[in-house]
Amino acid sequence: MDLMLEVKNLKTGFDIDGQIYHAVDDVSFSVEPGKIVGIVGESGCGKSVMSLSVMQLLPKGIGQITGGEIKFQGKNIENYTNNQMNQIRGKDISMIFQEPMTSLNPVFTIGSQIEEIILNHNKISKAEARERAINLLRQVGIPRVETIIDEYPHQLSGGMRQRIMIAIAIACQPQLLIADEPTTALDVTVQAQILELLKKIQEQNNMSIILITHDLGVVAELCDEVIIMYAGKIVERTNVDKLFYDPQHPYTKLLMASIPRLDIEVDTLETIQGIVPSLKNMPKVGCRFMDRCPSAMPQCKTITPKLAEITDNHEVACLLFEASNSEKGVS
Numbered sequence: 004m005d006l007m008l009e010v011k012n013l014k015t016g017f018d019i020d021g022q023i024y025h026a027v028d029d030v031s032f033s034v035e036p037g038k039i040v041g042i043v044g045e046s047g048c049g050k051s052v053m054s055l056s057v058m059q060l061l062p063k064g065i066g067q068i069t070g071g072e073i074k075f076q077g078k079n080i081e082n083y084t085n086n087q088m089n090q091i092r093g094k095d096i097s098m099i100f101q102e103p104m105t106s107l108n109p110v111f112t113i114g115s116q117i118e119e120i121i122l123n124h125n126k127i128s129k130a131e132a133r134e135r136a137i138n139l140l141r142q143v144g145i146p147r148v149e150t151i152i153d154e155y156p157h158q159l160s161g162g163m164r165q166r167i168m169i170a171i172a173i174a175c176q177p178q179l180l181i182a183d184e185p186t187t188a189l190d191v192t193v194q195a196q197i198l199e200l201l202k203k204i205q206e207q208n209n210m211s212i213i214l215i216t217h218d219l220g221v222v223a224e225l226c227d228e229v230i231i232m233y234a235g236k237i238v239e240r241t242n243v244d245k246l247f248y249d250p251q252h253p254y255t256k257l258l259m260a261s262i263p264r265l266d267i268e269v270d271t272l273e274t275i276q277g278i279v280p281s282l283k284n285m286p287k288v289g290c291r292f293m294d295r296c297p298s299a300m301p302q303c304k305t306i307t308p309k310l311a312e313i314t315d316n317h318e319v320a321c322l323l324f325e326a327s328n329s330e331k332g333v334s
């Protein structure tokens with residue numbers, strides 16, 4: 004089966020005072036057609052930088068892809084020009100962000116913003132584009148579509164604006180949707196509705212989705228596969244069942260322990276001590292999680308763990324596993 008997206012050894016660097024620091028450091032993963040892949044980690048772990056790299060929307064003159072490959076439907080796109088990317092962005096791959104107010108244009112009506120993207124990628128009349136916009140707004144569950152289509156973003160609630168962003172993102176029926184913290188800014192009931200909507204649209208359009216989140220609850224709800232990132236690297240990757248029933252990386256285990264659970268009464272939530280190292284303070288060798296890891300060993304300071312398969316479709320980057328592998332004679 005052809006992959007929808009294949010990222011191989013991707014490195015994305017940022018220029019800080021004339022020196023390049025890598026926010027995404029040798030990351031490889033793939034997304035199959037029709038699957039939802041969650042990318043999870045705290046702020047500053049490289050999740051958003053990775054998706055901006057795929058879209059080639061890194062801040063100009065500061066962020067750049069310095070190595071690796073990005074293949075979309077079998078074609079390498081990492082060296083595409085801005086013109087080439089414009090053909091793909093919004094049409095084949097589209098993106099929704101956390102805060103819809105910053106991505107919607109306040110001076111244009113909802114309808115004109117949806118029509119614009121449809122007209123950019125399709126040779127159809129304005130009337131046909133409006134017709135499609137109306138259908139899209141219905142598809143994403145907007146009430147009173149005939150009125151709202153001529154309203155401005157500020158007239159709508161946060162949840163409604165996020166529905167509009169989803170309508171814009173799926174206007175050209177992309178095969179891949181990247182959703183970066185799509186529900187973080189919304190209240191809990193609206194979050195659930197938006198997640199349900201994404202799932203419904205994914206099934207209707209059979210798209211692939213990359214869902215970036217710091218919330219494992221969202222992952223459990225929606226994803227097929229999960230990637231856990233820490234400090235610019237993937238530390239664990241597997242399917243959603245294995246991740247929840249058999250998490251292996253110490254970081255994943257701590258993330259799990261910090262999810263509020265309805266079935267267990269706890270006095271305090273376990274939160275992870277310490278912070279993600281900043282780009283400038285990233286250790287050159289050893290495990291980047293070392294300072295916060297309850298299982299850290301002396302060698303974690305000097306040996307950099309590699310992502311390796313520990314069981315079928317379950318990869319972990321941690322020396323606890325490399326040690327047991329080498330004892331078993333597996334390299």
Ligand code: SF4
Pocket residue numbers: 252253254290291292293294296297298299300303308320321322323
């Ligand atoms: Fe912890 Fe060492 Fe594993 Fe890193 S390599 S996660 S520090 S045990």
Ligand code: MG
Pocket residue numbers: 046047050051
């Ligand atoms: Mg982010």
